[in-house]
Amino acid sequence: MYKYICFLLIYLCLTANNESVAQDPLPSFGAPLDIPLYLSGNFAELRRNHFHTGIDFKTQGVEGHKILAAEDGFVSRISVSPYGYGLALYIQHPNGYTTVYGHLLSFSENIADVVRKKQYEEKSFSVNFNPDPPIQVARGEVVALSGNTGSSGGPHLHFEIRDTKTEKPQNPLLFGFDVKDNIPPRIRGVRFHPLADTTLINGKHEARSFVVLGNAGKYHLKAGIKINVYGAFGLSLHTRDYLNDQPNHCGIYTLALNVNDALICAQRFDELDFATSRNINSYKDYEVFKNNQWHYHKSYVEPGNKLEIYHPKPLNNGIISIPGAGVHQVDYTVTDAYGNESRLSFEFETPANPGVPLPSPRPYDAYFGYGKNNHFEYSDELEISIPENALYQDLRFEFSRQMRTQDTYSPVYILQNEDVPLQEFIEIKFFWKDVAKSIRDKILVQRSDIKGRTSYLTGSYTPEYFIVKARDFGKFTLVADTTVPSLTAGRWSTGGTVTNASDLQFTMRDDRSGIKAYNAYLNGEWVLLKYEPKKSMVFLNVGESNFQKGNNSLVIKIEDGVGNETVQTFEYNY
Numbered sequence: 001m002y003k004y005i006c007f008l009l010i011y012l013c014l015t016a017n018n019e020s021v022a023q024d025p026l027p028s029f030g031a032p033l034d035i036p037l038y039l040s041g042n043f044a045e046l047r048r049n050h051f052h053t054g055i056d057f058k059t060q061g062v063e064g065h066k067i068l069a070a071e072d073g074f075v076s077r078i079s080v081s082p083y084g085y086g087l088a089l090y091i092q093h094p095n096g097y098t099t100v101y102g103h104l105l106s107f108s109e110n111i112a113d114v115v116r117k118k119q120y121e122e123k124s125f126s127v128n129f130n131p132d133p134p135i136q137v138a139r140g141e142v143v144a145l146s147g148n149t150g151s152s153g154g155p156h157l158h159f160e161i162r163d164t165k166t167e168k169p170q171n172p173l174l175f176g177f178d179v180k181d182n183i184p185p186r187i188r189g190v191r192f193h194p195l196a197d198t199t200l201i202n203g204k205h206e207a208r209s210f211v212v213l214g215n216a217g218k219y220h221l222k223a224g225i226k227i228n229v230y231g232a233f234g235l236s237l238h239t240r241d242y243l244n245d246q247p248n249h250c251g252i253y254t255l256a257l258n259v260n261d262a263l264i265c266a267q268r269f270d271e272l273d274f275a276t277s278r279n280i281n282s283y284k285d286y287e288v289f290k291n292n293q294w295h296y297h298k299s300y301v302e303p304g305n306k307l308e309i310y311h312p313k314p315l316n317n318g319i320i321s322i323p324g325a326g327v328h329q330v331d332y333t334v335t336d337a338y339g340n341e342s343r344l345s346f347e348f349e350t351p352a353n354p355g356v357p358l359p360s361p362r363p364y365d366a367y368f369g370y371g372k373n374n375h376f377e378y379s380d381e382l383e384i385s386i387p388e389n390a391l392y393q394d395l396r397f398e399f400s401r402q403m404r405t406q407d408t409y410s411p412v413y414i415l416q417n418e419d420v421p422l423q424e425f426i427e428i429k430f431f432w433k434d435v436a437k438s439i440r441d442k443i444l445v446q447r448s449d450i451k452g453r454t455s456y457l458t459g460s461y462t463p464e465y466f467i468v469k470a471r472d473f474g475k476f477t478l479v480a481d482t483t484v485p486s487l488t489a490g491r492w493s494t495g496g497t498v499t500n501a502s503d504l505q506f507t508m509r510d511d512r513s514g515i516k517a518y519n520a521y522l523n524g525e526w527v528l529l530k531y532e533p534k535k536s537m538v539f540l541n542v543g544e545s546n547f548q549k550g551n552n553s554l555v556i557k558i559e560d561g562v563g564n565e566t567v568q569t570f571e572y573n574y
């Protein structure tokens with residue numbers, strides 16, 4: 001009878017969410033590189049604050065490999081930034097898709113000319129524009145060289161396929177690239193999460209992970225492990241995929257959880273959405289990802305999680321709640337984009353009664369509803385506003401305060417729920433009546449995490465408050481940045497004779513507020529500096545700049561986040 005009800009539920013569920021409409025076969029693309037294709041990252045891999053929206057092709061550890069247009073089309077967008085995708089190219093194809101190539105070293109000559117013109121027009125290294133007229137390219141044409149620009153940790157090509165109309169990134173591995181993979185995903189652990197105030201997992205009200213053993217697609221728990229759950233809970237699975245011949249771990253394609261043969265939750269990564277990518281912080285186990293780099297995929301959906309990856313939509317959001325005593329069967333199935341599959345099966349027990357006294361909730365300072373605007377005030381010192389949908393679920397907020405130190409301009413405020421992720425920015429207002437007016441324009445906020453790592457937030461101010469927006473909890477305090485940024489010329493850049501081949505190099509650094517602006521003027525005219533924050537360096541290529549015969553004067557101005565400025569002049573003979 002029980003099995004029959006489960007079957008009926010699955011049937012109703014599938015018919016209610018009938019998404020398996022027949023689709024046209026996906027078009028095929030040419031390889032964007034002319035070397036063997038190996039991946040160091042794939043689609044939907046779990047990253048910090050986002051899912052990986054493309055695939056990362058290895059480039060043999062070096063920069064400068066030819067990047068080929070994957071299909072006929074035109075360059076619809078070009079972006080240059082010291083961060084993110086670095087130098088990036090977007091090619092729109094007649095087949096309805098746009099391919100994206102990121103972290104490039106350089107563009108092909110005709111594209112580079114257009115970019116340079118734009119940079120001089122906007123007097124900015126960073127540009128992001130749609131070339132007009134569009135630049136036509138043919139399948140296989142060299143459009144760029146591979147690099148390591150932007151937020152890239154080593155030479156590689158970041159490659160995406162987006163639906164041109166929706167701009168949603170698609171899983172490129174479904175488009176048939178010649179990447180070898182006959183290794184099924186590996187499963188490393190299963191985690192039980194209490195989802196009610198009185199849930200007990202092996203007698204305790206806290207999340208608990210169990211080690212998973214096995215290989216070649218067959219996984220099990222350690223022999224003799226007993227799992228006993230009282231009350232509502234959710235499950236998550238620590239799993240990653242691996243490809244042939246390479247040590248890198250990648251993301252999975254599908255995950256399905258069944259309990260007693262009833263489907264609880266199933267997700268599939270065909271497509272992502274930049275608008276909801278940060279919801280990853282609700283999707284993964286945020287705390288163990290941050291602290292241990294474990295990739296736990298949750299098989300339950302928190303109220304603030306808007307990801308459209310669940311097919312069908314899980315009944316009861318994947319929350320498992322089984323009344324009465326019994327033994328229950330869990331079956332997990334995980335696959336990669338090439339159809340390799342791994343399974344984990346085990347049992348857990350539900351007792352008729354808890355057996356130990358039910359836990360009482362930890363003390364807290366405020367209760368914040370996820371779908372509400374929340375507000376918290378401490379004396380006449382601090383105000384915190386947490387907007388609607390900034391949280392993924394309700395929060396028992398914990399707050400404390402420490403005395404100010406010699407280096408700070410306010411007490412230290414501890415917004416204790418550092419392992420709780422935020423979807424939207426929260427606003428923190430410091431009443432700064434005790435901060436001398438003379439120092440106020442140099443004030444910023446220092447945030448420290450549990451491990452003592454600091455970051456800085458610049459803000460805005462009124463006569464009463466200093467205001468910052470933060471997207472992480474932690475420890476916050478007011479500090480000042482009164483030090484000007486430093487600028488140092490590299491060995492060959494201090495002055496003297498230069499030629500077209502010279503690449504002038506300068507190191508620029510700033511503690512606390514960080515570099516906000518960098519501009520150079522050659523004989524009074526703005527000149528392009530390339531910024532590489534990973535090396536704290538800017539570069540000026542003499543051959544590409546308008547040097548005059550004889551003496552040239554180069555003025556470099558840099559500014560930090562609170563307006564401290566450094567200006568230096570260099571003289572060169574050309």
Ligand SMILES: [Zn+2]
Nearest residue numbers: 054055056158
């Ligand atoms: Zn990438």
